[in-house]
Amino acid sequence: MSDWTEKLPAAARRYLEGRRLDEVECIISDLPGIARGKAMPASKFAKQGRFYLPNSIFFQTITGDWAQAAGEGGYTEPDMILTPDYTTATAAPWTADWTLQVIHDAALQNGEPVPMAPRNVLKRVVEFYHKRGWKPVVAPEMEFYLVARNIDPAHEIEPMMGRSGRPAAARQAYSMSAVDEYGPVIDDIYDFAEAQGFEIDGITQEGGAGQVEINLRHGDPVRLADEIFYFKRLIREAALRHDCFATFMAKPIEGEPGSAMHVHHSVTDMETGQNIFSGPDGEETDAFRHFIGGLQTYMPAGIALLAPYVNSYRRYVKDHAAPINLAWGRDNRTTGIRVPIAEPEARRVENRLAGMDCNPYLGIAASLACGYLGLVEKIEPTAEYIGDAYDAEEEVPRGLFSALDLFDASEELQELLHPDFARVYSIVKQAEYDEFLQVISPWEREHLLLNV
CATH class of the missing domain: 3.10.20.70 (Glutamine synthetase, N-terminal domain)
Known part of the structure; x- marks a missing residue:
């Protein structure tokens, strides 16, 4: 060698x-x-x-x-x-x-x-934390669908065929039998991950037909983003071996839940190694509240990075397993910002807004940047939301165009990510949106052709 x-x-x-x-x-x-x-x-x-x-x-x-x-x-x-x-x-x-x-x-x-390189964007945000003596820690969750091979874009995406000879069924969250239906694909994912040195924390069946979630161990943001970058290719290759596709679209199948990239956040003191979200007696700290306040304040401007395509906004549907606002709550999966049950040393904040279609470097960078601004500006969050947050007012942009307007207007977020990156990203996304507007959809042909 x-x-x-x-x-x-x-x-x-x-x-x-x-x-x-x-x-x-x-x-x-x-x-x-x-x-x-x-x-x-x-x-x-x-x-x-x-x-x-x-x-x-x-x-x-x-x-x-x-x-x-x-x-x-x-x-x-x-x-x-x-x-x-x-x-x-x-x-x-x-x-x-x-x-x-x-x-x-x-x-x-x-x-x-x-400045435009996504990995450099994330490194830049992490460096802002380091300059304050903080070490950000993340734990991502990856949701995706295993679907039937689709070689004609005019055809709707359909669930993959399971080993029983029947299509993968929906509404089977956490079912081990459902996972067994595509066990050979999962086996290859495990084998590939082991060969690549990646540690999977768990695999579960989600609520959609053929929808799977993979959890990764917490760690350094850049390393975890590298792993997700690798995992997307790994999973696609495993699916192709078994005559199906893996898709990370935010909303690939009409009527089914979307796929998210939930990100758990904590921050440690670089000198002591202590979680700054917990005090000496295990109590929630000002930093914990301010991180949540930063997410609530700046996340609308960051949505353009967490939901980067027109399809991304089909995921934010009331009562459909995705948040529609920036409410926060303890152990409440209807809120956009969730605080999971954990011991004080593992206290963390889960951002549930990112779609799995986002670039992992940029999605994690945007989320960390929003939390950082909350920490340095000492932003207080709203009161904890108690109950079903789908009953609260919607706060997520309804489409890419409005999300880009919010992103362009946020000088604070753009400065953290890098102004040159922000300029290029916005121009590229505007160009994609213009391309999308040139495509006439089946819905338009069905309902407008003879009725308007």
């Missing part, structure tokens, strides 16, 4: 034990969370410590079109410098040969971090 392989995490070294590495995938996340980069022979990777990609990958919409977001310099597509973060090296166990994936850090040619 060459010297660089000695820098690999233990799981990657175990994966390669007694084998010859064939290929390395050098990747970064674009704005939607798609892996972009280059694959090269391992022998070539060993000879170079960096490679280059044009910055235009951050100007591309989800459809593959290009937004006019290049800035004053014009659309010249200058190269970024990408260097490997060896701590992220992990197997690609679904490939035919022996392949590693390595996430790279993206820098401008002057050495500064590329």
Whole structure:
């Protein structure tokens, strides 16, 4: 083995034990969370410590079109410098040969971090915490659907066929029998995760037909975002092995619950290691309240990152397993901000607004940024909501267009994330929305063709 392989995490070294590495995938996340980069022979990777990609990958919409977001310099597509973060090296166990994936850090040619790169956005927010002596901790939950293969976009998405020969059934939350229906897919997810060195805290059946939730252990925000970035590809590959698709759309099937990326937050003191949400006697602290206050105050402006597509807003439906406001409550799953039952040292705040379609780096960054602003501005939350929060007033933007207006108006949030990132993100999302408006839906043809 060459010297660089000695820098690999233990799981990657175990994966390669007694084998010859064939290929390395050098990747970064674009704005939607798609892996972009280059694959090269391992022998070539060993000879170079960096490679280059044009910055235009951050100007591309989800459809593959290009937004006019290049800035004053014009659309010249200058190269970024990408260097490997060896701590992220992990197997690609679904490939035919022996392949590693390595996430790279993206820098401008002057050495500064590329402000539009989602991983850099999250690192920037985390650094704001560190400068205050705080260490943010997150624990994400991933919901997704296993669905029948869909190769015609004109056809509705349908549940996958289970091993019983019947389509996956809805309304089976926490059913072990329902999970068994697609057990072979789950088995491959476990196997792939083990090969990649990822620890799954639990897998459960959710309420939708073929809807699954995977919980991850709490830890460093950047590391957990890296894992979700990897997990999305891992899960898709496991599904393809069994003649089905995995989808992370926020609302893939009409009438079924949407898929969320709930994020649990806590903050520790970097010197003492103590959870700042709990006092010496286990009581709730000012910091605990202020974090919630920050989420309530700034989350409307951050929704554009937590719900990044037109489909995302179909999830926020009253009485349908997704929040419609920013109420907070203890052990109350109808609120947008939930405080789970926990011992004082594990006291945390769960943000239930993010959809699973968000870029994990950007979704976690936005949520942490809102909580940070609450901490530094000492924002008091509203009174705890008691009862069914679906009876309260709606506070979530009803669509992407209004969400972007709120995002554009929030100088505080944009400064934390980075003004250049905020500018590019907004332009790209506006371009996507314009693309969407050119598509005529079946609903319009059914109800407007002959009636208006």
